[in-house]
Amino acid sequence: MSISLFMSENKDKVGENGASGKFELHEPQIRPAVEYVGETSIHLWKDSINILAIIGEIAEAVWYAMKNPRKVRWRETLYYMDVCGADALPISCMICFLMGLILGFQASLQMHKFGTDLYVADLVGLSVVKELGPMMVAMICAGRAGSAFAAEISTMKVSEEIDAMVTMGFQPSRFLIIPKLLALVMVMPVLTIFGNVVGIIGGMTVGVYSLGIPIITYFNRTALIVTPRFFTEGLIKSAVFAVLIAAVGCLRGFEAKNDTHGVGAAATSAVVSGIFLVIIADTLMTYLFSRF
């Protein structure tokens, strides 16, 4: 009796084990480097095409949603706003506060040597509003929302819910991606605003208690340095990160393999590619913002 007896229910593997139905275990072998490079390149190429395809599909779905706002599943959007926004608020604030604190502390050590204590407010204010606020919130959301989206969609795929959706005439992109995308785009900038505020408070705590700068002086300096433009830049970044995290989370869910390993891998991959894309986008946007 071969193992194929236990494998035979796996419909996607039909024919893969050859006509004999025997299940063969492959000996692990060291693959030639060329083969590895080739395979990786092909994989990367296919991945890029998939990302392009999903961007197209999302654009179409967004366009459709704008034309028919009543067809958007608002109840689900609110649900995701709650899960990805309200529930993420405490951890986002906590991390942003601590980042502000750490940054303030590190800066104060250096600035104090040169007697430029007040510039701690500049450094903390600008870094938090332009970079750390949006970035830290994006990291948290990639870990929380991105992985959840991927796991949810890939589980739906395993249980044939996606198939059922298609045969009921619903386009999965409209049905599944749009509420998640809208929710994340709406809540991430809000989380970022909260993050920015508590981040600056973190820096202020160091400034006031460790360097002895009066609160009002620190506040005025921050208000002078952090212009609405910088603040807006941070929020734009945050919205772009939201699109990336939601899109890549859903993409990884849709391309997951039809088994339990697939669900885990999809969630992992959603977080890794989410963070990667966020950093790439941040680099580009920082460059662009500095030019205009």
Place this chain on the structure above:
Amino acid sequence: MDENKTVPMIQAKDLTVGYGDVVVLENLNFSIERGEVFVIIGGSGCGKSTILKHLIGLYEPMKGDILIKGESIVKADWEEKRRLMKSFGVLYQAGALFSALTIAENIALPMEEYTKYSEKEIMQHVNEKLKLVGLQGAGPKMPSELSGGMKKRAALARAMALDPEILFFDEPSTSLDPVTAAMLDRLILDLRDRLGTTMVIVTHDLDSIYAISDRVIMLDKEAKTIVARGKPSELRKSNPPPAVKEFLERAGLSRKMD
């Protein structure tokens, strides 16, 4: 409805299906008539479910065409496909109820999308369907609160939500106890007799095959094609090829039947 009498409900022409480069089944030709209980049988891994997923338009065949009421579902664009899909319901292997919605919401979903019923009318229809499958009062429950058999029945209620002309079943009796499986069989026959619904069933449950099928086709993994077709009881008597005989008689350990 009558004008379509001559056109078969479903027609497969030179259908070749597979995954990637691997051909699973080649050059299949069959047609399914209106009001027929058509059963696709075969051993595990022969591509039964694969062929079903092609018939309902989920996968694209490698070659050939599938006509539903004379219209190709293979060449249809999304809007045409959507229109064709509206005319059939599918019962998936594990039910595939949307786990984020209650049973009632699951059944109401297609009605909300396709009909102009008011909320009250929808609820009325939902309850009617639930009653039909013997699940009165299960509407407000979540799918995770139901047993496997109940999920399947709820999924059947959802598949029937729009009173489809064709119902597809992917292994309906797996994970059902014999009593529920028999109930499902009776329900299938009853629906066919009352509404004239065409039934396409993928199964390897012998009892079901003998009890409800008008016609079967048997697929084979090695031959990659249809190895037998006809009425199962006649097939068994008519000295079929050994593989078919083995399948229909449970590999020689025949139970006492008719």
